[in-house]
Amino acid sequence: MRVIETFDIYRFYHNEEEETLALRGVNFQVESGEIVAVMGPSGSGKSTMLACLSGLDEPDGGYVEVLGRRITRRAEAERAAIRSAEIGIVRQSENLFNHLSVEDNIRLQMQLGRKVDERRLLDLLDMVHLRHRRQALPSQISGGESARAALAVALANNPKILLADEPTSEVDAETERQILDLFARHKAQGGAAVITTHSEALAAHADRIIRLVDGRVVTHA
Ligand SMILES: Nc1ncnc2c1ncn2[C@@H]1O[C@H](COP(=O)(O)OP(=O)(O)OP(=O)(O)O)[C@@H](O)[C@H]1O
Numbered sequence: 001m002r003v004i005e006t007f008d009i010y011r012f013y014h015n016e017e018e019e020t021l022a023l024r025g026v027n028f029q030v031e032s033g034e035i036v037a038v039m040g041p042s043g044s045g046k047s048t049m050l051a052c053l054s055g056l057d058e059p060d061g062g063y064v065e066v067l068g069r070r071i072t073r074r075a076e077a078e079r080a081a082i083r084s085a086e087i088g089i090v091r092q093s094e095n096l097f098n099h100l101s102v103e104d105n106i107r108l109q110m111q112l113g114r115k116v117d118e119r120r121l122l123d124l125l126d127m128v129h130l131r132h133r134r135q136a137l138p139s140q141i142s143g144g145e146s147a148r149a150a151l152a153v154a155l156a157n158n159p160k161i162l163l164a165d166e167p168t169s170e171v172d173a174e175t176e177r178q179i180l181d182l183f184a185r186h187k188a189q190g191g192a193a194v195i196t197t198h199s200e201a202l203a204a205h206a207d208r209i210i211r212l213v214d215g216r217v218v219t220h221a
Pocket residue numbers: 013014020021022040041042043044045046047048049
């Protein structure tokens with residue numbers, strides 16, 4: 001089943017002096033159970049593309065479909081409803097609310113998805129090896145622990161689609177391995193993922209690699 005499809009998406013950024021063409025006609029599809037790595041040089045448009053896939057950003061041209069439903073150019077409340085039901089998101093930073101413990105961050109995500117499942121909460125904490133740190137605040141955990149907590153939040157509602165922006169950029173090899181395991185589990189349950197990364201190790205575990213250069217897809221491998 002097709003879970004994401006982009007139709008010729010464009011994104012421009014304007015400021016006083018210049019215009020940046022961040023995406024220049026991007027077309028690609030993701031099927032359920034597929035892990036797609038998005039690679040490309042810094043500034044090639046990877047984060048912009050991911051934000052357009054989740055509806056957190058709006059393309060200036062073209063559109064995105066999530067599970068056959070257009071997410072582009074809808075009211076924010078409608079985009080948010082599609083997001084909370086179908087998509088888990090890991091951003092480059094600010095994934096956790098600082099005033100909430102690790103477990104309360106996960107619980108809040110479950111509340112947004114309208115189903116708090118305490119058993120799944122403990123399973124998620126075990127999956128990311130953070131049960132012993134569940135009452136810690138984000139300021140009290142390490143970078144690698146934060147990266148894993150962010151994944152637990154993204155996976156809280158068992159989303160069909162996981163969108164992760166450089167999820168292993170600031171973690172050690174062991175944490176990267178643990179995060180790769182989580183992607184593998186998500187895939188085994190039929191989930192799809194689009195992951196931007198500079199890590200060849202992570203990309204080697206993807207089913208497919210898309211390379212972006214100057215806002216265009218140059219290869220599907
Ligand atoms: N809010 C913004 N305003 C203006 N230009 C922006 C904005 N966000 C991104 N850009 C520009 O759009 C282009 C694509 O940026 P993007 O963050 O998508 O690249 P990236 O491939 O994710 O880079 P990196 O690997 O460094 O994270 C870059 O030229 C960037 O400078």
